[in-house]
Amino acid sequence: MGMSALAYTGTNLEAPHVGDIAIDGDLSEWDLTRCVRIDSEGQIIDQIEHWDGAADCSMELYAMWDEENLYIAMKIFDDTPLVYREGFPLDELDAVIFFLSTDPAADPERTEYTATDWRIVQFADKYKNDFDFFSYIDREMIADPMGWETQGEYGDELVFEDFEGAIVTMEGGIIWESRIALSELSNAQIAPLVPAAGVVIGFDCSILDVDLPCPGIHSLRMQCSAQLDGRDRSPEAYPVDTNPSLWGTLTFVD
Ligand SMILES: [Ca+2]
Ligand SMILES: [Ca+2]
Incomplete structure (x- = not known):
């Protein structure tokens, strides 16, 4: 499959503005009808x-915003x-990956990451009844990361200072609610995203799943924007990790 620029796929997540919210794993503040799903075989990009x-x-997946937070x-x-084991490679664990641009004016046909393109891997580890949250911000594919370098690649760091997460169990899985301050995705050279109703950004999400942490057992990976045929799947053949034009979008709404 030739991978020319797609200018983002048609997969779009609407993110309403939020007033009061508690990051507690109870989603009563959320409009659960505004979501994107990863649930089909066509979305598998590795280990089908x-x-x-x-x-x-x-x-x-659901998103909301206020002036300072996503x-x-x-x-x-x-x-x-939440299969997690310290020291295991990240692609042999359970994780989610968020892809987003903090520049609404970024060219949707760009086929390389720029400093305002973010690949954020998130893990959580349950210890007794508490969860530890870990992040890995991968900047290796960015020619000029403008002072914001890769962090958390060893899987044992939160990385973000202004972050909240909560996980509760539900029938058949978990509910994971989180807040990240948009200032975390900025520095003296990279302006923070300023969300407003009507603004559209590049956005995507991936989920990694492994059922037992065994060395060499790679995680299944599913990608929100993917709609693939056949059974020959590999992340290299659907290279969202290096080509933002394959992402979907997120639209901020009132
Ligand atoms: Ca809540
Ligand atoms: Ca599983």
Whole structure:
């Protein structure tokens, strides 16, 4: 499949403005009808033979915003959620990956990441009844990351200072609610995203699923924007990690 610029796919997530919200795993503040789903075989971009259907790995994703924050909530359906083991490679664990541009004016046909394109891997590890949150911000594919370098690649760092997360279990999986301050995705050279109703940004999401942390067992990976045929799947053949034009979009609304 030739991978020319797609100028973003048609997959769009509407993110309403939010007033009061508690990051507690209770999604009563959320409009659950505004979501994107990862739940079909066409969205698998790696390890298709390891998918046992929606109860094994699927998700619904929601977003909201205020002037300073991006809120993301997920229902993750997985009969063995949050498989995490310190020191394991990131592609042998359960994780989610968010892809977003903090520049609404970025060219949707760009086929390389720029400093305002973010690939954020998030993990959580349950210890007793608490969760530790970890992030990995991958900037290796960016020619000039403008002073914001890769962080968290060893899987044991939160990376963000102004972040809140909460996870609760539900029938068949988990609910994961989170807030990230938009200032975290900026520095002296990179302006923060300023959301407003009507603004559209490049956005995508990926989920990684492994049922047992065994060395060498790679995670199944599903990508929100993907709609693939056949069973020959690989991240190289659907290179969202290096080509933002394959992402979907997120639209901020009132
Ligand atoms: Ca809540
Ligand atoms: Ca699973």
